[in-house]
Amino acid sequence: MKVVTLVAAIVLSVTVQTASARVFDLTFVNIDIPLVVVVLSALSGGPIVGLWAGTLAGFLQDLMSGGLVGVSGLAKSFIGVTTGFLAKRLMRTG
């Protein structure tokens, strides 16, 4: 169930990111919504969840962007894993 929710959240975030600019003109905000979802999932689920969330979000974003598939995935996976590790370390030390 958690996996389904996470996938749905990522798909929704990518859709909002690509479609919302045409409707609500969010260009002045310039937020990477899928990245926010990736970071949040990594903070709550750890590095593995962050890795897969980053991979999926980046993959979908690359598909929509028309560029090379994998570039965003690589970046977001790395950010997801790093955030997951940092979250674990902070929670342990804090």
Next chain:
Amino acid sequence: MFKKRQRIGYLVLAVLLSHVLLISVQVNVSQERNLLQTVGFSALAGIDEIFTSSANAVGSVWSGYISLRDTEEENASLRESIAQLELQLQQQNALARQARSLHRLLKLRNSSEISTLPAQVIAVDATPWFRTFTVNRGTGDGVQQDFAVIAPNGVVGRVVGSPGPWAAKVQLLIDRNAAAGALIDRTRAAGVVVGVDGQSLLRMDYVSNLEDVRIGDAVVTSGTDGIYPKGFVIGTVQNVQRGEDLYKTILVEPVVDFGNLENVLIVLNDERVAQLEGVE
């Protein structure tokens, strides 16, 4: 614990490596043949379309109903603007008409050899028995009684009564007491054009039944009356009938639209001025 961390490390490495491999594979494949991207893009575009349609529907409800609150005020403001613009347009049209009229008058003044004085119609007599109007020129401008008044397209009438220093009364040719010496332009048959009571037409008297007069013939001033200069158009023959006595019954339609006169020319008759000064 170490094994778990090691396992995560391998997994991360594998995923990142697969990304790099994925990127490197695509570098050598042209965009047209990128099946993965085509399929994935189509699938996501469908979701995108649904989302955009929903968002557009919400947006249209917002712009169509909620933001209509200010429309009533805006509508009133726009209506006011339109009314003002229409008023301005009418003023501009009136100015344009006046300019055209003055332009025609100027052309006539420059083309004729006679000495004329431009005048503006400032009042119209509304009584049906007397057809007169007032112009803004009087004795101060050299205007005297019986001076002819003409328009670009034909004869208007003459100055009657005693002109004031800044204004003069003009009797129109269609007045029942007005008369002018006239000629049928084509045949040079002479006669007298007079106003017809209660009508906007003129009657041409004293043209012999023997003369050839046809409908449409131009009627011009003969200059024999000492008021109107020779050769100016009065009108065209509208109806001609053989009279019971010696003369034809001829109805003439004036060329001047007496209802829409704004600017006219007063013919400064130098001989007449000299005559009047000699009498005094």
